Amino acid sequence: MTKVANRLKSEQMYHCLKQVIPAGVNSPVRSFPGLQMTPLVVESAFADTLVDIDGNHYIDYCLSWGALICGHAHPKIVEAVTKRVALGTSYGCTTPIEEKLARKVTECIPSIEKVRFVSSGTEACMSAVRLARGATKRRIVIKFQGGYHGHSDSFLVQAGSGVTGLNGTSTSSGVPKEYFQWTACLPYNDIEAFEQFISDPQISEDLACVIIEPIATNMGLVAANKSFLECLRRRCTELGALLLFDEVVSGFRVGIGGAQALYGITADLTCLGKIVGGGFPAACFGGKKEIMDLLAPLGSVYQAGTLSGNPVAMEAGVQMLSLLQSGKGTFYAELEKKTKSLTDPIQKYLLEHDLNICLQRVGSCFTLFFGVKKVTCAADALKCDTARFGDFFRYLFARGIYIPPSQFEICTVSSVHTEEHLQRTKEVCLEYLQMG
Ligand SMILES: Cc1ncc(COP(=O)(O)O)c(C=O)c1O
Structure with missing residues (x-):
């Protein structure tokens, strides 16, 4: 070098x-x-x-x-993708390769029974939160300072000065406060601040989901304390809110089952990106069948995409996950x-x-x-x-x-x-x- x-x-x-x-x-x-x-x-x-x-x-x-x-x-990915490209690059119809990758994702991450493919981590997180709100019929979303879940309007929020929780400010211009008024931003790894925030019944009864990077990767590498994640898991269940793990980075990176396998904590919804697309623009979100089936056209939560489940990206994802599963674990x-x-x-x-x-x-x-x-x-x-x-x-x-x-x-x-x-x-x- x-x-x-x-x-x-x-x-x-x-x-x-x-x-x-x-x-x-x-x-x-x-x-x-x-x-x-x-x-x-x-x-x-x-x-x-x-x-x-x-x-x-x-x-x-x-x-x-x-x-x-x-x-x-990687030669295996390049070879498979090259063959796939010659078969057409986008159909706007469903394909067997989508089933193959979806099956692999559900095998690797048991909390995911059904999955929807999208084109970016931003889309995955935005859609998963919409689904959480649709499933719970509630409005409030808790995220954590230093966490990044893509650039959709309601995530571009930081905690208000001196106060944790709602009434934050946007980290971007062009985002009216009405777009993020239901997003609370709390300190990472802070059980006390979380407990205090949800102790208000007006908050806890309107809490749709808690979204977190279980291993934070957007303030440098910061792992969540297990007790913190356990607290989030327990309280979400008690309050009827959903726990959403953003594993766009940690998924397939820290282990085949992602951070949730490492910690032994089950998320209700999981977002995956990056590795799952094998270097192509693909990401996904998934969870229990009952929740996922609330998506259109079965349910009333709308979500769609022209290039979602793109066959070339799906092929790359299948090859990538096969590589991770190979070599006797x-x-x-x-x-x-x-x-x-x-x-x-x-x-x-x-x-x-x-x-x-x-x-x-x-x-x-x-x-x-x-x-x-x-x-x-x-x-x-x-x-x-x-x-x-x-x-x-x-x-x-x-x-x-x-x-x-x-x-x-x-x-x-x-x-x-x-x-x-x-x-x-x-x-x-x-x-x-x-x-x-
Ligand atoms: C944890 C996490 N979630 C979501 C995203 C957004 O993904 P994308 O850039 O594919 O939209 C990122 C991007 O780096 C991320 O690190």
Whole structure:
């Protein structure tokens, strides 16, 4: 892996991109906000490596934001998808390949008896919440600070100043307060704040669902405390509300059964994305038959999509899940071993030198947080030293290592990361930390 020397073509192309696309990107964080550098302009990718348009190679720990757990352009997925494309790319009719992927999803995640496919995680979460409201005939949705469930209007809310709960403010302009007035935003991992909020009968009797990333991945990697999830599970059942796990990232990432299998907690509705689409635009939401059958046309909760269940994306998803199920169930153990070979020495170094930096990891996902010793909620994450993160990011990038360009994202490792690349990454990280 060579040093990144020349990025002239990338700079020129980014200039052109900015002329016709806002900030030159189709999703904000791709522009490397706050990092004062030209973002990555990609030409191609293979296995664990991204290649930019200048020909520079980068070991990739972003992996299309966690989607590519088996790496880029996996031959099995490429071959199957290529065959599928020749059969037509979209029919707007139901197909056997949808049954195949749906069957796999229900096999892997037992709380999902029926599933609907959509094209993005945003759509999955938005539709699941509509279904929860339709099923309970209630209005209030609780989410947690630092959780991200896509960019639909009612999720773009942060807690009101000094108050937890309703009366928050939007994190985006263009969202009238009426659109998020029934979304409460509470602190993550805080049982007391949750109990206090639902102690008001006007709230608890109108509570449709609690939506949570059981392993939070959008404030850096922060796992929920088991007692917190158990409390949410118990209280949702008692109050007649639904517990909705957003496993768009954690699903098929932390284990074949997602975070719910890891914690042994059953969600009423689950959202999946990223990995389930095998690198194509597919996501889904699912749960018990009785709830799912409330969707149109059987029920009155409307949800639809021209490209939903797209055959090419379904084929990629089937191949991806087959890869995860192969190898006599050793896939996740091996992936974790790989990840630990990178993260354990870093963690050891941090402990030995008592630095104000911590590394949090679950399975093959991790975040190195600068300026803090532990992160359990969004308030902790906000204390991070983002300037120091930027410095770290640029150090790695210049040496051909690409991690997500924000302190509040997660690094992921794939099954095809080579030993050599993992060792090289470990060395560069330690080298950076040793500089103080
Ligand atoms: C936990 C979580 N939920 C939902 C989404 C939205 O998914 P998409 O970007 O596919 O709309 C994301 C996106 O990163 C996510 O991390």
